[in-house]
Amino acid sequence: MASYLERRKFLATLGGAVAWPLAARAQQPAMPVIGVLDSVSVDFGIRNLPAFRQSLGEEGYVEGQNVAIEYRWAEGRYDRLPELAADLVRRRVSVIVANSTPASLAAKAATSTIPIVFGVGDDPVKLGLVASLGRPGGNATGVNFFVGELAAKRLGLLRELVPSAARVAVLVNPSDPVRTASNLGDVEAAARAIGLQIQVLKASTIGEIDTAFATLARERADALFVTPDSFFNSRRVQLAILTARHTFPAAFGQRDFVEVGGLMSYGTNLADARRQIGAYTGRILKGVKPADLPVVQSSTFELVINLATVRALGLTAPPNFLARADEVIE
DSSP, rough: HHHHHHHHHHHHHHHHHHHHHHHHHHHHOOOOOEEEEEEHHHHHHHHTTHHHHHHHHHTOBBBBBTBBEEEEEEETTTTGGGHHHHHHHHHHHHHHEESHHHHHHHHHHOSSSSOOOESSOOTTTTTTSSSSSSSTTTEEEEEEEGGGGGHHHHHHHHHHHSOOOOOEEEOOOTTTHHHHHHHEEEEEEEHHHHHHHEEEEEESSHHHHHHHHHHHHHOOOOOOEEOOHHHHHTTTTHHHHHHHHTTTTTTESSSHHHHTTOEEEEEHHHHHHHHHHHHHHHHHHHOOOGGGSOEEEEOOOOEEEEEEHHTTTTTTOOOHHHHSSSEEOO
C-alpha cells in the first residue's frame, strides 16, 4: 500500500514538473501586432516599408522576431478603408499605422482606444485627428507631410520650367472630397498669386484618367499639375506615359512619378517621414501614450527632375534650377 501511494505521489510530482513549463509558456506575453492601413497599392506601399522597418528596428522591434505586422492595402479604393480598419480593430492589433489622410480618418472612426500613428498631408487638427499638434490628446499622433502647403512652391517650380504657361490643368480625385477641397483651395490661391489660370479635371478611375487626358489634348492646357493622391500614386506609370504621349509638362508631389518618366516633383521626403512613423510606433509599443507624443511636422523636402523628360518635351532647365534639385535623373 505504501509503495502504491509513493508511486502516485511521484507521478503527480512529475506531472506537475511537466505542466509547469507549459503553463509558464502560456503566460508569456503574446507578440504585439502592428496593423498597417494604407490607401495605396501593394507595390507602392512596399516601396515605403524599408525606412519604416529600419526605424522600428532601431526601437528594438523586428518583424517576425518580436513583432508581427498585418498589412491592409486599399489599392486606391477609399471606400474599402472603413472595413479594412474595422478588420484590424477586430484582430485587436496593438497599434494602427495609417499612411494617408483617408486611411487615418478611417482608423480614427473605427477605434477610440487602439493607438494610431498617422501620416497625413493635411492639417491633422482640422481633420479632427488630434486636439493640437503639441498635445494631441486621444489615441492618435503621427506626422504631417505638409502636402497642401507645398502647392505654391510646386506650382512656382513648374512655372520656372514652363515660363510661357498661362493656363494649367489641375488633376484631382473626387472620391476623396476632403483632400480635393483642400488641394484645390491651395492651388487656386497659388495660381492667382502668379497670374495663372487653372482648369480642374477630375478622375477616380483608370478610364477617367484617360478621359481627362483626352480633354487636355482637345483643349490644350499649357501644363499639368497632379495633386497628391494615393490613387494617382498607384497609376503613376499610366500618368507618366500619358504626359509623355501628349507632351504635357507635369508637376507631381512625389519622386516616384519622376522615377518612371514624369517631369518633376517637389514634396516631402517620404522615406524620412516613414522613419519618423516607425520610431513613434516603436515607442508606443514600449508603452508611451499617443497623447504624450507631439505631432511631427516634416522638415525635409526634395526637388527631383527627370532631365531626359525635360529634353523630350523640348524644355530648357536653367542651370540655377538644376542646381537647386536634390536629384537630377538622367
